Each structure stands twice: as structure tokens, then as C-alpha cells.
Amino acid sequence: MLPYVNIHTHRPTGSGIELRTAGVHPWDxxxxxxATLGQxxxxxxxxxxxxxxxxxGADRAAQLSALRTQLRLARxxxxxxxxxxxxAFEPLMRELAASEPRAVIFHGFIGSPEQARQALAKGYCLSFGERTFASPKALAALRGTPLSQLFLExxxxxxxxxxxYARAAEAKGVPEEVLQRAILDNYKRIFTGGEYEGPGRTKSDK
Incomplete structure (x- = not known):
């Protein structure tokens, strides 16, 4: 059975794959x-x-300073x-263009389909959660996101x-196992440098 990748959670369960992150939230x-995050x-x-x-959250100058410090550390x-x-989509996209991180994941994406297209065109990934299904524009962004750039949370x-996963698979019109495999591959590619090749999976099975 394929594990679920939960790319962002404040309620870890210890099951599946739950990403470990550290950072300074713009609210803080x-x-x-x-500056001490590296430690x-x-x-x-x-x-x-x-x-x-x-x-x-904090004033915009403080947020921009913290963001730039973290983008530099990530690089x-x-x-x-x-x-x-x-x-803050446009300002954030400008900061990303100036720093070029190795990989970018917009968590809890609630932007418009056009903003989604802009982020996807840069090679960024989008992650969607429960709030997606209450927002027509976010749901449209989910439907337009390629499986190769998609995460769920x-x-x-x-x-x-x-x-x-079940609701996202229904929204995208794909079998849930196909969605799980694709997101697991995305996780492996970004975080372990490989692809999942478990039961029922072959290198040609894209």
C-alpha cells in the first residue's frame, strides 16, 4: 500500500510521510x-x-527581511x-526570482488559476488542503495543476x-492510487533524488 505524503501539517500523526521543516513564519x-535559523x-x-x-503578522519590512534571510539560507x-x-503573490514571486531556491512549494495554495499558472511556469509546486474545496478559484487551480507539480496537506x-487525497482525486478525475503515486514521486524527486519504484510501479509508469 502506498504511503500518503502530507507535505505540511501542524498535527503530525507519525504515519505516512510528513515533511520536517524549520523556519520563521511571516506572522512571527x-x-x-x-539570522539564527541555520543553527x-x-x-x-x-x-x-x-x-x-x-x-x-509583522510589518512588511520585517517580513521581507526574514524571508530574504531564509531564502538565502535555503540556497x-x-x-x-x-x-x-x-x-502577496507578486512580491513573493519577485523575491523567489531573485533568490532561485532549489525547489519551491506554495503550501495551502488559495490563489487564482492565473497565479497558479505563473507559479507552475517557473517550475514551482503547489500544495492544496481542506480549504481548497470551499473555494471555486482554488479548486480550479487544483484541477489545472499537473500531477508532477502537486502536493497535498x-x-x-x-x-x-x-x-x-480522496477529494482531490475526485476533483482531478484520476484514480486515487495514481494521485498517490505521482505525489510520492514528487516527494522522492525533490527530497531524496529518486523515484518510488514499489509494488506495481515501474520506471516507465509515469
Missing amino acids: AATQDA RLGGAQAVGETGLDFVR ERGLPVVLHCVR TDDSPVPIAEI
């Missing part, structure tokens, strides 16, 4: 020192969640970044990751 940019990374697989939130360590983005929701 004024109270946490991003706290430990076994983190990615820097995050970092990003920009122009609705709440130095060769780590992917997991991003929080609320009403629970974030802070108590909804099981298996339910998120």
Missing part, C-alpha cells in the same frame, strides 16, 4: 530571529514555512522552501490526509 517575523535547522528537510502575509544549504502566501485541519 518581528519576534523570531531568522536550528537540525534534520529539517526544508526551510519553512516562510513567506509573506499582507493581511496579518546555501541546498534546501527546498515551503511558502506561506496571503495577498492537512495544515492545521483535523481532516485525515486520506480524505484530502
Whole structure:
């Protein structure tokens, strides 16, 4: 049985694959020192969640400073970044273009289909969770995201990751096992440098 990849959760269950991250959230940019994050990374697989939130959190200057510090660290360590983005898509895209992280995952993506297309065109990945299914524009973005750039998550929701996968598979019109295999491959490619080749899977099975 294929494991579920939960790319971002505040409620770890210890089952499946749950990404380990460390970062300074834009809400905490004024109270946490991003400059010392490198000493706290430990076994983190990615820097995050970092990003920009122009609705709440620290002032914009503090958020931008913390973000730039973390993007620089991610590049130095060769780590992917997991991003929080609320009403700050264009500024965040400019910061990413200037830093060019190894890999980028927009977690909890709630942007428009056009914003999704812009991020996907840069090779970034998008992750969707429970809130997706209450937003027509986010649902359209999910449907338009290629399997090769897709992740799913629970974030802070108590909804099981298996339910998120089932609903996402239905929305995209693909079998759930196909969705699981694709997301597992994405995880392996970005975080372990390989592809999943478990039961029923071959190198030609894309």
C-alpha cells in the first residue's frame, strides 16, 4: 500500500510521510530571529514555512527581511522552501526570482488559476488542503495543476490526509492510487533524488 505524503501539517500523526521543516513564519517575523535559523535547522528537510502575509503578522519590512534571510539560507544549504502566501503573490514571486531556491512549494495554495499558472511556469509546486474545496478559484487551480507539480496537506485541519487525497482525486478525475503515486514521486524527486519504484510501479509508469 502506498504511503500518503502530507507535505505540511501542524498535527503530525507519525504515519505516512510528513515533511520536517524549520523556519520563521511571516506572522512571527518581528519576534523570531531568522539570522539564527541555520543553527536550528537540525534534520529539517526544508526551510519553512516562510513567506509573506499582507493581511496579518509583522510589518512588511520585517517580513521581507526574514524571508530574504531564509531564502538565502535555503540556497546555501541546498534546501527546498515551503511558502506561506496571503495577498502577496507578486512580491513573493519577485523575491523567489531573485533568490532561485532549489525547489519551491506554495503550501495551502488559495490563489487564482492565473497565479497558479505563473507559479507552475517557473517550475514551482503547489500544495492544496481542506480549504481548497470551499473555494471555486482554488479548486480550479487544483484541477489545472499537473500531477508532477502537486502536493497535498492537512495544515492545521483535523481532516485525515486520506480524505484530502480522496477529494482531490475526485476533483482531478484520476484514480486515487495514481494521485498517490505521482505525489510520492514528487516527494522522492525533490527530497531524496529518486523515484518510488514499489509494488506495481515501474520506471516507465509515469
